[in-house]
Amino acid sequence: MGQLIDGVWHDVWYDTKSTGGSFKRSESAFRNWLTADGEPGPTGKGGFAAEKNRYHLYVSLACPWAHRTLIVRALKGLEPFISVSVVNPLMLQDGWTFADDFPQATGDGLYQHEYLYQLYLQADPDYSGRVTVPVLWDKKTQTIVSNESAEIIRMLNSAFDAQGARAGDYYPTALRSQIDELNSWIYDTLNNGVYQAGFATSQQAYDEAVSKVFTALARVEQILGQHRYLTGNQLTEADIRLWTTLVRFDPVYVTHFKCDQHRISDYLNLSGFLRDIYQLPGIAETVDFAHIRHHYYRSHQTINPTGIVSVGPAQNLNEPHGREERFHNRG
Numbered sequence: 001m002g003q004l005i006d007g008v009w010h011d012v013w014y015d016t017k018s019t020g021g022s023f024k025r026s027e028s029a030f031r032n033w034l035t036a037d038g039e040p041g042p043t044g045k046g047g048f049a050a051e052k053n054r055y056h057l058y059v060s061l062a063c064p065w066a067h068r069t070l071i072v073r074a075l076k077g078l079e080p081f082i083s084v085s086v087v088n089p090l091m092l093q094d095g096w097t098f099a100d101d102f103p104q105a106t107g108d109g110l111y112q113h114e115y116l117y118q119l120y121l122q123a124d125p126d127y128s129g130r131v132t133v134p135v136l137w138d139k140k141t142q143t144i145v146s147n148e149s150a151e152i153i154r155m156l157n158s159a160f161d162a163q164g165a166r167a168g169d170y171y172p173t174a175l176r177s178q179i180d181e182l183n184s185w186i187y188d189t190l191n192n193g194v195y196q197a198g199f200a201t202s203q204q205a206y207d208e209a210v211s212k213v214f215t216a217l218a219r220v221e222q223i224l225g226q227h228r229y230l231t232g233n234q235l236t237e238a239d240i241r242l243w244t245t246l247v248r249f250d251p252v253y254v255t256h257f258k259c260d261q262h263r264i265s266d267y268l269n270l271s272g273f274l275r276d277i278y279q280l281p282g283i284a285e286t287v288d289f290a291h292i293r294h295h296y297y298r299s300h301q302t303i304n305p306t307g308i309v310s311v312g313p314a315q316n317l318n319e320p321h322g323r324e325e326r327f328h329n330r331g
């Protein structure tokens with residue numbers, strides 16, 4: 001764990017001293033957009049047109065943010081358009097590495113770098129900031145298009161539509177304001193909320209974060225009792241963003257991040273929703289519990305100094321969920 005400062009790697013853990021024990025996530029630095037025709041997107045530069053085999057995703061199978069991008073790639077059938085490299089699940093003094101001594105860790109498929117920070121330096125030799133996954137990389141101009149998952153999934157949702165991506169719109173115009181609103185509080189209370197609980201270094205910061213987590217889970221449980229997905233009976237990016245946190249909750253966040261008031265399996269609707277999305281075509285293949293569990297328990301030495309990986313919950317995400325029948329034809 002560390003970061004780059006003026007192009008030099010420094011091994012430092014997150015600073016919580018300046019924020020009263022609270023964990024603050026920094027903003028992503030590379031914010032260009034891959035678009036159908038290379039026109040600039042809402043931020044950054046243009047020139048990143050959708051072309052077959054031009055782009056590459058660097059992901060961790062452990063990371064909930066990177067997981068979003070793998071899910072949208074799978075749903076949209078973008079495997080022929082965008083290749084993938086998977087980092088090693090352990091993130092220690094060198095940050096993310098390309099060591100391929102863990103099943104499904106691929107190494108760097110493009111440049112044979114040892115460390116992910118070398119890829120950031122290839123894009124910007126003076127880069128200062130965190131070295132995070134996911135990274136959407138342009139093989140043609142050899143630079144980072146974006147390292148912000150929320151924006152990468154929007155790009156993948158539509159950029160390749162004219163070139164044969166699978167049909168499906170996960171950010172439909174009619175639902176955008178509803179999706180934006182859901183994303184905003186779900187990010188704060190759940191996606192990032194579990195990290196705030198887990199990385200808190202004061203009782204007060206933990207108490208506040210964990211209470212936000214369970215208030216939000218109760219709210220989502222209630223919403224998912226009304227319809228199959230968050231906005232109705234159509235799967236959207238809001239569901240995908242929530243889901244990558246839910247799938248890690250019982251196996252990791254309950255014990256490792258001390259989010260242990262309830263488990264997802266205690267909630268009828270949340271646990272059904274978890275299984276529902278897991279069972280959609282292509283989704284289970286994006287989930288790797290070995291990467292997920294080894295990453296968290298063995299990389300966060302400040303909160304789990306022994307590095308022991310817990311036994312984990314007995315769960316079967318292939319059990320029937322009944323949500324399709326339950327909400328059939330209900331808006």
Ligand SMILES: N[C@@H](CCC(=O)N[C@@H](CS)C(=O)NCC(=O)O)C(=O)O
Pocket residue numbers: 001002027028060062063064065066095130131132133134147148149150
């Ligand atoms: N806002 C970013 C966050 C990505 C992120 O924080 N990824 C984590 C892995 S789960 C990471 O790479 N952390 C390394 C670090 O913070 O040094 C996104 O959504 O893409």
